[in-house]
Amino acid sequence: MVSNKILIKIVFLFFAMSFFGYAQNTYVIKGEIVDASSGLGIPYVNIGIVGESIGTVSNEDGVFYLEFPQRVSSKSIFQISSIGYVSQTIDLPTLVGSGFSNIMLKPDITALNEVIVSAKRTENYKTEIVGYTHASRKKIGYWKGDGSLGGELVTKIWVNKETRRLNTFQFHVLQNSSDSLLMRVNLYAGNTIVPKEKLNKKNIYHTIKTEGGLETVDLLPFDIFVEGDFIIGLELLKVYGDADIDLVLAATEEPGYSFRKYASQGNWEKFRGDAMTFSLVTSAIKNGTSVASISKDKALLSLDQSLAFSPLEDLTKVGDAIFKEISGMVFSDGKALSNVDVVVAASSAGAKTDTFGRYNIMAKVGDELLFSHLGLQTVSESIDDFTSTVNINMFPTVNELDNVNVIAERKFRKSENEKFKEYNQNKGLIKTRGEIIDKSISGTAIEIVEISRDYGVNPDLLQLVAHSFSGAKIGDYVNSRGGTVQVIYLRGRGSILNPRPAIYEVDGVIFDEIPLTLNTQNIKRIAKIAGPMATAKYGSIAAGGIFIINTKTTNYSPQGNLKSQSPIVASPKTYQGDALSPEVVHKSLPQYIIDLEKSVSYDEAVKTYQDFKKIYGTFPYFYLDALHYFLNNWNEGPIKEDIVQEGEEILHADPKYLRALAYVYENADFDKEALSVYEELFRRSPNQSQSFASLAKSYYENGLYQKSANIYGRYNYLLNENFLVPDTNATHAVLVTDFEKLIKEKKDELAIELVQDATEKEVSNDRMIRVVFEWNDPSANFVLQFVGKDQLYFNWDNWEQNEFGHDGQYLGSKQFEIATTNDSTTEWLVNVTYKGNGSLTPSYIKATIYHDFGLESETKEVKWFRLGIKDINHELFRITDLNVN
Numbered sequence: 001m002v003s004n005k006i007l008i009k010i011v012f013l014f015f016a017m018s019f020f021g022y023a024q025n026t027y028v029i030k031g032e033i034v035d036a037s038s039g040l041g042i043p044y045v046n047i048g049i050v051g052e053s054i055g056t057v058s059n060e061d062g063v064f065y066l067e068f069p070q071r072v073s074s075k076s077i078f079q080i081s082s083i084g085y086v087s088q089t090i091d092l093p094t095l096v097g098s099g100f101s102n103i104m105l106k107p108d109i110t111a112l113n114e115v116i117v118s119a120k121r122t123e124n125y126k127t128e129i130v131g132y133t134h135a136s137r138k139k140i141g142y143w144k145g146d147g148s149l150g151g152e153l154v155t156k157i158w159v160n161k162e163t164r165r166l167n168t169f170q171f172h173v174l175q176n177s178s179d180s181l182l183m184r185v186n187l188y189a190g191n192t193i194v195p196k197e198k199l200n201k202k203n204i205y206h207t208i209k210t211e212g213g214l215e216t217v218d219l220l221p222f223d224i225f226v227e228g229d230f231i232i233g234l235e236l237l238k239v240y241g242d243a244d245i246d247l248v249l250a251a252t253e254e255p256g257y258s259f260r261k262y263a264s265q266g267n268w269e270k271f272r273g274d275a276m277t278f279s280l281v282t283s284a285i286k287n288g289t290s291v292a293s294i295s296k297d298k299a300l301l302s303l304d305q306s307l308a309f310s311p312l313e314d315l316t317k318v319g320d321a322i323f324k325e326i327s328g329m330v331f332s333d334g335k336a337l338s339n340v341d342v343v344v345a346a347s348s349a350g351a352k353t354d355t356f357g358r359y360n361i362m363a364k365v366g367d368e369l370l371f372s373h374l375g376l377q378t379v380s381e382s383i384d385d386f387t388s389t390v391n392i393n394m395f396p397t398v399n400e401l402d403n404v405n406v407i408a409e410r411k412f413r414k415s416e417n418e419k420f421k422e423y424n425q426n427k428g429l430i431k432t433r434g435e436i437i438d439k440s441i442s443g444t445a446i447e448i449v450e451i452s453r454d455y456g457v458n459p460d461l462l463q464l465v466a467h468s469f470s471g472a473k474i475g476d477y478v479n480s481r482g483g484t485v486q487v488i489y490l491r492g493r494g495s496i497l498n499p500r501p502a503i504y505e506v507d508g509v510i511f512d513e514i515p516l517t518l519n520t521q522n523i524k525r526i527a528k529i530a531g532p533m534a535t536a537k538y539g540s541i542a543a544g545g546i547f548i549i550n551t552k553t554t555n556y557s558p559q560g561n562l563k564s565q566s567p568i569v570a571s572p573k574t575y576q577g578d579a580l581s582p583e584v585v586h587k588s589l590p591q592y593i594i595d596l597e598k599s600v601s602y603d604e605a606v607k608t609y610q611d612f613k614k615i616y617g618t619f620p621y622f623y624l625d626a627l628h629y630f631l632n633n634w635n636e637g638p639i640k641e642d643i644v645q646e647g648e649e650i651l652h653a654d655p656k657y658l659r660a661l662a663y664v665y666e667n668a669d670f671d672k673e674a675l676s677v678y679e680e681l682f683r684r685s686p687n688q689s690q691s692f693a694s695l696a697k698s699y700y701e702n703g704l705y706q707k708s709a710n711i712y713g714r715y716n717y718l719l720n721e722n723f724l725v726p727d728t729n730a731t732h733a734v735l736v737t738d739f740e741k742l743i744k745e746k747k748d749e750l751a752i753e754l755v756q757d758a759t760e761k762e763v764s765n766d767r768m769i770r771v772v773f774e775w776n777d778p779s780a781n782f783v784l785q786f787v788g789k790d791q792l793y794f795n796w797d798n799w800e801q802n803e804f805g806h807d808g809q810y811l812g813s814k815q816f817e818i819a820t821t822n823d824s825t826t827e828w829l830v831n832v833t834y835k836g837n838g839s840l841t842p843s844y845i846k847a848t849i850y851h852d853f854g855l856e857s858e859t860k861e862v863k864w865f866r867l868g869i870k871d872i873n874h875e876l877f878r879i880t881d882l883n884v885n
Contacts, residue, residue: 025070031101033062033080042105044184044203044237045082046150048265049092052076055264057149057237079265083203084108126683128164131157131232131279133653135172135250135618141258141276142175142248143236150264152186153249154195154233155276156257158329158391159226164282166224169217169232170649172250172277172618173208179241180209183234185217190229194259194268200224205237208247213617214650219280231259232278250277250618255331255393281649324364324687326383328390329357330371337394340373345380384778417835420871423557430527431550432537433508433588433868435836437527447528451520462486464520465547469528477501485513490530490545500544502528507554508588508869510541512615518549525550541615554584556872575787579831580874588869592616596629605630606639613646620657621842621866623647624664628864631668655684659776660844662694667846667864671701687718689731690812694774697738705746712739731812734772741854769818769879770853771830773845780843782867784876785831786816817853818879828879834867842868849879 033045041062048055052072058064074093081087085105095101132155141153169185185204188195206217239245251258256275259268330340336357343350344361345368351361363369363383369390371379376394383390419436423429427450428439439446449468466472466488477487487501504511506518527548534542586594592612599605609626616622627643651657658677665674678698682691692715699708715735743750773784775798787793798814818828830847837843847863865876 026067027070027072028065028067029078029095029101030065031063031103033058033064033082033103033105035085036104036106042082042085044205045080045085045105046264047080048078048150048263050077050079050089050265051267053148053262053266055148055150055266057264059238080105081265083198083201126284127167128282128284129279129649129653130159130164130282131155132252132254132256132275132277133170133279133650134252134254135277136253139251139253139274140174140248141251141260143245144247148263149236149238150266151260151262152233152235153260153276154186154188154231154258155278156190156229156231156259157278157280158190158229158256159282160284160327161228162284163225163227164284166219166226167281167283168649169219170279170281171215171234173210173212173215173247174250174618175246175248176208176211177244177246178239180207181236181240181245181247182207182238184237185219186233186235187224187226188231188233190226190231194270195231195233199226199230206234210614212614214646216649232280233259233276251275252277255329255391279649279653281652324362324383325360326363326369326390327358327360328392329353330359330373330392330394331357332373332376332394332396337373337376340371340392340394343370343372344368345370417871420557424555427525430525430548431507432505432548433510435870439527445530449526451523451526461516461518461520462488462514464523465514465526468526469547471530472502472528475501487514488547490528502545502547503538503542504547504549505538506549507551509594510538510591512541512591518551522551522553523549524552524555575785575791575793575829578873579785579829580869580872582875585869585874589866590616590622590625590868592622593625593629596626602634602637602639605634606637609639609643617646618650620647620650620654621660623651624657624660624844625866627661628664628667631664631670652680655681656777659694659774662698663774663776663844663846663862663864666701666862669862671698674698675702689715689735690774693731693735693738693813696735696742700738700742705742705749708742709746709750712742730814734813734815737770737815744854767820767855768853769820769828770815770850771818771879772813772815772848772850774813774848775846776844777837779837780867781835781837782843782845783833783835785833785873787829787831789827830876830879831873832865832867832876833873834870836870842866845876847877849877 033042033047034040035042041058043058043060043062045058045062045064046055047058047064047066049068049072052068054066054068054072056064056066072092076092078090078092078095079087080090080103082105084107086108088103088105090103143151143153166187183206185200185206186195187199189197189199200222202222204217204219204222206215208215234249236245252275254275257270258275259270261268330337330342330353336353336355338353338355338357340353340357340359341350342353342359342361344363351359353359361369365383367383369381369383371381371392371394373394375397377397379392379394381390381392419426419429419438423431423436426438428448430437430439430446430448437446439448447469451464451468462474466474471490472488473490474486475489476484478484489501504514506515528545529537529542529548530545534544534546538546592608592615595608595612596605599608609630612622612626623643623646627640627647630640630643651661658681662674662677662681665671665677675698678691678695682695685691692711696708696711696715699705699711712735775782781797781799783798784796785793786796796814796816832845834843845865845867847865849861849863851857851859863877
């Protein structure tokens, strides 16, 4: 039964809505919706008063009950509609007071007999993920309260004009307090301002059972094809259990359109530039496939037809530069913006957005696009290796007011290294696992307390924290294990984001309960970030706020004036033994990794994974870390396949996580699984040197030597045609070395003809250790340190300008060779200092170590590293002659 209170509320955080008030006197309409042909009840029919946000849906038997206030006009229209049936409208006075009504709907013969578009030449398609995959930490959408059946929340999906089949639909549930909810997935044509024409001709039902995580709906059985933009959303049909609805879905920061209606037959309302995190895996049907034609006199090797598509399809050569097409849309206040100037900085190239806010422009990697429009703030966006689409949201320019002086309008940001050095002197800084936060420019409501005094008797940490900050109160809480513990609640704990207690970060380690064993005399500084602000940085796990604790033990920032330090410490060549050990770094790992490693049985490990998935299920690195653990610790059970399946859509949404997934497989000797990932990456980025290096090497590791040789041949062709420029000190050098190794070892097995410079080279019999590093994120910056047994060292920065010819954002690989002798021991320590990436998430490095490289006695080991702790030099691994420790 629908309550006479508010029917539904679907809102974004910070988007205020007023309640729909009812008068005390109400009308009641009840009845059954039946099929005119069969006389059977029709389930989940939309029923309501047009434009009044008063409505419901019939139950599984077609029965409905609707209660509404008498203030509704007698001229209002009562409408009944359902997929596959002709909609019917009835004058409201005809139904009011008529008791129980049977309403018949006629089948829509046109809809039932409509010809479904079929995919011709189904082998000729490409898989694409469209929509919005990255969840915001500030914006949400939700159903809350008694709930009106038929309430709906949709988002517009912008795509190109290709015909595409919709395969799966994904959305993120942040919270669900009901036993389960029955939802209907609705799709609408995207050629109208508000949703009108439904594309699905069958009901698509989905039941939400979990408290939170990624939900996937299989659309393949429904044969849905679209040509261009479309709208997709969720409609509430049934609530199981007695609890009120509290369903929270993730939204996104990306600009877009979303619409809502509060009940069946209600009017659609639009959000301001917000979209839900709705995404779809699609198969884009292409009209034809372009196959590269490579002449034998220009290629080292024949082209492998098993990967037959044009490696040049995204590139256009102009002079000596390689350009790619960039497209996208520009929004302002949720509306598509026309006549926006889109230009390439330091260039005359430019374009304007059309009436739908769309644009196309040619740019190359490293270029900066500038978006400008009268009255709006100019926006800049850099082009990296993965950029093909750039959507922009523009905001109004803030003008200065007459007779008003603005002081300190702009506060300059310091680098992480600068903040690290001044941490002890600046009490407005707090160290977190992702960055050092500067209170003065953070834009976040944050309190920081310096714990400078020594206590004669250690106070209770709970009391210390509660009495040091405003709005902090001690209360009871029932934890996940069913026990009652004392916790700290911050003001505003009654938020819809969940009445949760605060969590804690101690030196980069997250605790969901207060770490009472922590010695309070070892605390240097504590910061408090309240709920909504905390979720912006830490996600839903910090819905109740977070206390960040820095201890004295892990404070490596310099004391006093840096210039007064010993010149020996500042020596650029002598290693001082200051790198953190793996044991110390391990303490900064996420709690889910630490708890997984404590598991004494497979079943316990699976339960730990499932418990933490409720919290971290929307984070791609959670699935990477969990898979790495299970692949290296447990052989039994299906959990490894479950992890890959549950995290598949998140990992496949971003190439950098796919590449890290391949590293995980290789580290555990799952070379076949790694190969399938590298093939997918090659299809996405066929013009990238690292794509060639990874795929060719993976074919080699799987014994597919001819395919490996073919990839090197394709790479050579692109070089000869000047469509690729070799970076001679990095990835190109790795490609050359691996190709020479392939020719030396497998020449007799390869059906190839060597031409030009591809003659076999003499290989020395000297012993050598070869170390190849690869990294998954083009924005990751790190410094490798190689320390010899004489304690002299050299550093290599992957962003050094003299190494790559440009600054930053380089995805590739780098090899190092260490000469060894038979009569002495070679010892090397390899350290790393991680400087972060563009998204404040972990980065992943793969290191392949070859001993006796190129000799018959060659051995190999693949190591996998998670980089999360920033600006601290720490040990990666040690090399001792033939043994890697």
